[in-house]
Amino acid sequence: MPDNPPIPVADLSRAPLPTESMQRYRRNPVVQSWKFAVFNARIMRMVLKGKH
Numbered sequence: 001m002p003d004n005p006p007i008p009v010a011d012l013s014r015a016p017l018p019t020e021s022m023q024r025y026r027r028n029p030v031v032q033s034w035k036f037a038v039f040n041a042r043i044m045r046m047v048l049k050g051k052h
């Protein structure tokens with residue numbers, strides 16, 4: 001079996017890094033709680049709309 005080097009799935013070396021303010025925003029517990037509540041509301045709406 002030949003010894004082939006691994007092929008990367010995606011090259012992320014040139015991807016932009018998040019700024020310091022964006023990292024603070026993402027770690028903010030109030031923002032995370034809000035996103036959690038919105039996500040759960042969307043899932044509940046899908047479940048309730050479903051035909052059982």
